[in-house]
Amino acid sequence: QVQLQESGPGLVKPSQTLSLTCTVSGGSISSGDYYWSWIRQPPGKGLEWIGYIYYSGSTYYNPSLKSRVTISVDTSKNQFSLKLSSVTAADTAVYYCARDLGYGDYDYWGQGTLVTVSS
Amino acid sequence: DIVMTQTPLSLSVTPGQPASISCKSSQSLLHSDGKTYLYWYLQKPGQPPQLLIYEVSNRFSGVPDRFSGSGSGTDFTLKISRVEAEDVGVYYCMQSIQLPWTFGQGTKVEIK
Numbered sequence: 594q595v596q597l598q599e600s601g602p603g604l605v606k607p608s609q610t611l612s613l614t615c616t617v618s619g620g621s622i623s624s625g626d627y628y629w630s631w632i633r634q635p636p637g638k639g640l641e642w643i644g645y646i647y648y649s650g651s652t653y654y655n656p657s658l659k660s661r662v663t664i665s666v667d668t669s670k671n672q673f674s675l676k677l678s679s680v681t682a683a684d685t686a687v688y689y690c691a692r693d694l695g696y697g698d699y700d701y702w703g704q705g706t707l708v709t710v711s712s
Numbered sequence: 713d714i715v716m717t718q719t720p721l722s723l724s725v726t727p728g729q730p731a732s733i734s735c736k737s738s739q740s741l742l743h744s745d746g747k748t749y750l751y752w753y754l755q756k757p758g759q760p761p762q763l764l765i766y767e768v769s770n771r772f773s774g775v776p777d778r779f780s781g782s783g784s785g786t787d788f789t790l791k792i793s794r795v796e797a798e799d800v801g802v803y804y805c806m807q808s809i810q811l812p813w814t815f816g817q818g819t820k821v822e823i824k
Contacts, residue, residue: 697808702760
């Protein structure tokens with residue numbers, strides 16, 4: 594059974610960098626069959642797609658966040674990570690990592706982690 | 713970006729009764745490969761979203777057959793034939809024909 598688990602600080606100060614890691618268990622991130630994604634959800638609001646990474650390292654980011662986002666992969670640890678720079682209160686959200694079968698069909702999700710941007 | 717518009721934004725349904733949610737996209741979701749990249753997700757309270765329907769009308773593994781999807785081009789519908797208490801939550805449509813993937817605003821379904 595594949596499991597994804599987000600980890601990282603729950604509180605980030607404005608203008609700093611948000612850093613989260615998603616650890617994948619029960620399956621290899623290097624299998625080549627999937628895209629590994631980050632999606633976020635501000636409190637009480639809808640879902641926003643942030644971007645994805647393939648095990649080879651190729652990425653695609655949402656243009657609305659592109660200048661601030663970096664997604665990386667560490668196949669040796671079976672993890673992928675999200676960095677979002679210059680955060681503001683608008684970046685306060687539950688951040689989910691998820692496995693994409695290739696075309697937006699997300700079959701496994703992490704439970705999500707709330708990141709609050711506040712001084 | 714492709715804009716996904718759902719209606720209604722909320723729905724109150726008596727158990728055993730049907731429910732229907734509409735999703736309209738700002739561009740056709742029909743790909744040159746013949747597939748239409750429209751998905752439906754359900755987010756139950758306190759949980760991450762879960763995949764219900766892929767490519768308009770295909771139920772994902774384990775999804776009850778009371779859920780069905782239909783539509784083409786830019787107009788899509790999710791139907792629940794007989795709503796059960798466990799169906800409460802927010803339903804989202806999502807397109808993946810063009811990056812970035814985008815979601816509808818969500819439709820909150822509650823039980824009367």
